[in-house]
Amino acid sequence: MKRVGIILGGAALIGLLAITLFFSSWWRAANVAQDTVFMVSQGDTLTAVANRLEERGVIGDADRFLLAAKIFGASDPVQAGEFNLPVGVSPSQILGIMQSGNVVRQFITIPEGMPSIMVYERLMAEPLLDGEIPIPVEGSVLPDTYDFERGEDRMKVLARMQVAMRTYLAEAWPKRTADIAVKSVEEAVVLASIVEKETGIASERRKVAGLYSNRVKAGMLLQADPTIIYPITKGKPLGRRIRQSEIAAVNDYNTYTMTGLPKGPITNPGRAAIAAVLDPEETSALYMVADGKGGHIFGDTLAEHNANVEQWFALRRERGEM
Secondary structure (H helix, E strand, O other), X not given: OHHHHHHHHHHHHHHHHHHHHHHHHHOOOOOOOOOEEEEEOOOOOHHHHXXXXXXXXXXXXXXXXXXXXXXXXXXXXOOOEEEEEOOOOOHHHHHHHHHHOOOOOEEEEEOOOXXXXXXXXXXXXXXXXXXXXXXXXXOOOOOEEEEEOOOOEHHHHHHHHHHHHHHHHHHHHHHOOOOOOOOOHHHHHHHHHHHHHHOOOHHHHHHHHHHHHHHHHHOOEOOOHHHHHHHHHXXXXXXXXXXXXXXXXXXXXXXXXXXXXXXXXXXXXXXXXXXXXHOOOOOOOOEEEEOOOOOEEEEOOHHHHHHHHHHHHHHHHHHOOO
């Protein structure tokens, strides 16, 4: 009996060693020599995933992977998405990564002052997104960098951009200073879109907002060149000088032929431009002209402005631009 016991014990030990050896690869590094991207499609089963892992040479045997997953792994389903499998990852870790839903995120940037037609074009040109979108309403998108998953629907990404704008406006509007020129959130976005297009210099943004606020309050023509261009190109660069006929054009945007604000935004303004309109600099400036360095020279009176314009023309003649 003692000998039988020894034999049975030895057989059990050998069996345990065989099982351990069989499943040891579950915790050892898989065949991932460099960081690898692996896609799990919507509706994929663990069996389908295991077979593709074997086909790509990441794991040695799909059946062994599935059996080990059943015995040692969690029961959570694998998630759809794009996953990064780092160097040295084990089959056990691969399962955990795919069950966690910790997918690789892609990024798309909408810069401040990008008009909606170009937002549309950028989203439609992104090959990692799917589906169709309409051209978004001008001023409805908050410029920022947004993350997305490979294969995500463009409408979902656009919706996040628009929710971000609504959320920011809801937070910023109650913090506005008293007696500003705009009477509503909608007007704030319109004026901010003009400020966004008129200057890219952060240090003068609030002063530009103050200048246009002064003009709105005084009932003056805003005379903002970007409002001439918007009906022509929908906010894209004009690529040439503005014609006199375009300056004289009468429409709902051209602030050279109408007082007050345009009927809608002329671009998607960023947070800083909106904040400038809601808290403009206190200034007596009513005029501005380019300074030749990317910024502007400001004037309080028409006479001062005309002198500044002459300086600008002299600089342009010196550069051979006139």
